[in-house]
Amino acid sequence: METNKRKGFLFKQYEAPNLSPFDKLFDIFKELITHTSGDLDEAIDWLRELDKEYKLTDSSYTIDDFIEDLKKKGYIKDEVKDDGSGGLAITAKTERAIRQQALDQIFGNLKKSGSGSHKTKYSGSGDEHTGEFREFHFGDSLERISLTESIRNAQINNGVDDFQLTESDLVVEDSQFKAQMSTVLMIDISHSMILYGEDRITPAKKVAMALAELITTRYPKDTLDILVFGNDAWPIAIKDLPYLQVGPYHTNTVAGLELAMDLLRRKRNTNKQIFMITDGKPSCVKERDGSYYMNSNGLDEYIVDKCYNMAGQARKLHIPITTFMIASDPYLQKFVNHFTEANQGKAFYTGLKGLGEMIFEDYETNRKKRVK
Numbered sequence: 001m002e003t004n005k006r007k008g009f010l011f012k013q014y015e016a017p018n019l020s021p022f023d024k025l026f027d028i029f030k031e032l033i034t035h036t037s038g039d040l041d042e043a044i045d046w047l048r049e050l051d052k053e054y055k056l057t058d059s060s061y062t063i064d065d066f067i068e069d070l071k072k073k074g075y076i077k078d079e080v081k082d083d084g085s086g087g088l089a090i091t092a093k094t095e096r097a098i099r100q101q102a103l104d105q106i107f108g109n110l111k112k113s114g115s116g117s118h119k120t121k122y123s124g125s126g127d128e129h130t131g132e133f134r135e136f137h138f139g140d141s142l143e144r145i146s147l148t149e150s151i152r153n154a155q156i157n158n159g160v161d162d163f164q165l166t167e168s169d170l171v172v173e174d175s176q177f178k179a180q181m182s183t184v185l186m187i188d189i190s191h192s193m194i195l196y197g198e199d200r201i202t203p204a205k206k207v208a209m210a211l212a213e214l215i216t217t218r219y220p221k222d223t224l225d226i227l228v229f230g231n232d233a234w235p236i237a238i239k240d241l242p243y244l245q246v247g248p249y250h251t252n253t254v255a256g257l258e259l260a261m262d263l264l265r266r267k268r269n270t271n272k273q274i275f276m277i278t279d280g281k282p283s284c285v286k287e288r289d290g291s292y293y294m295n296s297n298g299l300d301e302y303i304v305d306k307c308y309n310m311a312g313q314a315r316k317l318h319i320p321i322t323t324f325m326i327a328s329d330p331y332l333q334k335f336v337n338h339f340t341e342a343n344q345g346k347a348f349y350t351g352l353k354g355l356g357e358m359i360f361e362d363y364e365t366n367r368k369k370r371v372k
Contacts, residue, residue, distance in 0.1 A: 021061040022069050028056070029070075030101050033090060034209075035202055038243035040076060040088050095239050102210035103217075106356030136170035144172040181367050182223045182267040184260040185211060188278035189228045189244065190251040200326055201246045204277050207356045211275075211363065212238045219367075225263045229256030231284055231292060235263065250284035250294050254303070257310040257321075264319055273366055274314065274321045274345075275359060281332055282307050299335055307335075311343035321345040322362055324355060 019027075028050065032043040044067065051057055057066070070076045071088075075097070079089040136145065153169040185208055193200040208226055215224045216238070227235045230249025233256040256276070264272045282303050284294045295303065314321055321343045325336050328349055340347040348358050 021057065022066060025056060025063075025066045026070075026075075026097075027101070029066075030094075030098050033094065033242060034098055034102075034205060035199075037245045038090060040090055090242070092239060095242055096213075098242050099209040099213040099238075102206040102356075103213040106207065106210045106360060134172060136167065136172050146171055146173050180221050180223075180269045181219070181271045181273065181363075182225075182264055182269040183211075183215070183272075183363070184225045184227060184263050184274050186233075186256045186260055186274060186276040186278075187226065187228045187244070188251060188256075188276075188280065189230050189246050190249045190280060190283075191246060192251070192280040193246045200279050201244065203353075203355055204326075205241055205244050207277065207359055208244075209238075209241045210356060211359060212241065214360070214363075222367075223267060223269065225260075227256060227259050227263070229253065229259075231255075232286065233259040235259070250292075250296065251278065251280050251282050252284040252286065252292075253278070253282035254285050254306045254310055257307070257314065261310075261314055261317060261319060265317075271367075272317075272319045274319060275324065275362075276321060277324045277326065277355070277359075279325070279327045281335060299331060304335060307339055308342045311339050311345070314345075315343045320366075322366075323347045324359060325349050326351070326355060 025047070029043060029047060032046050033040070036042040036046070044063070047056075047066075048063055051063055057063060067076070067088075073093075074091055075094045076088050077091050079087055081087050136150075149171045150165065150169050153171060154163060154165045157169055158164050158166075187201075187204050187208060189201065193204070212224055212226070215222050224238075225235060226238065226241070227233055228244065229252055230247050231252055233252065236244065253276075257274070260274045264274070281299055283296045283300070284292055285303050285306055286292055293302065311321060321340075322345055323336050323340060325332060325347060333349065336347045336349075346362070348362075350358050
């Protein structure tokens with residue numbers, strides 16, 4: 001191996017990780033499953049096409065061998081389809097692997113910062129020890145009493161010969177509250193998310209999967225609800241994210257915000273926030289009689305005013321809304337600016353490539369700022 005030592009630094013030629021044939025194909029497979037919204041047959045077809053073009057395999061390990069390994073390792077399973085025919089489907093293990101890959105791709109690119117779980121400035125009967133001690137107060141948990149320090153105080157105060165332990169000798173180890181955050185992530189699934197030859201829904205799905213994996217593994221006391229909005233809005237489970245698809249919908253931002261606030265009202269956490277990923281203007285609202293008012297031509301004042309009202313309601317509930325607008329039309333920026341002002345939230349105008357990094361950095365920042 002060629003090396004070069006200069007000014008105390010050792011340089012050597014980069015070597016790619018020595019991945020097994022299965023692992024190399026598995027990384028590609030996970031990407032294809034995300035792009036095909038969980039359609040295993042389509043993903044395998046794409047994998048075979050890529051193999052023909054780029055020679056991903058050889059006679060010692062083929063795509064068929066890879067499929068057999070997927071079965072053995074529990075990533076795919078036999079399934080009876082709606083028409084009664086047999087087939088294969090991905091498992092929960094694959095769904096988890098896709099979320100982990102999304103987390104690695106997005107969160108792994110962020111700048112390294114201090115470790116920890118974002119403590120608040122308040123001390124008390126929290127769940128993280130600070131290493132500092134204070135006097136025992138009525139109501140403190142007995143589990144927090146430091147016997148070593150308390151006995152030491154008793155010896156100092158009363159002497160060894162006349163040893164006695166009184167309440168005034170007791171000390172407890174202080175602890176720190178950890179901020180808990182309840183987040184609702186809103187994803188626009190209107191038709192514009194796949195228009196003009198640009199796939200905007202796949203990056204949005206990746207962000208959602210990565211955020212879900214981050215919260216469930218690193219911040220298990222935080223909560224995350226995910227909802228999608230088109231003509232209407234409805235919640236989806238984390239496990240359903242790989243299968244998310246765009247529909248022939250308009251953009252009912254009001255319905256999404258109403259559902260988001262309803263979900264957050266049920267949370268006991270003090271700290272609540274809404275993240276909204278969208279690429280277009282609000283173009284639909286549902287009337288009280290169940291009918292829909294739609295207008296795709298420019299910004300409709302009637303629809304926009306309802307969005308501003310929802311932003312104001314969220315502000316009264318102390319729920320900040322962070323909008324990630326993955327489009328740059330000037331009239332959309334004007335709408336988002338007014339919407340953000342009504343809520344006193346934040347807005348980011350981002351390309352698809354930087355979407356994940358922005359959301360993660362904002363999530364981490366909000367956890368530090370939004371304390372009890």
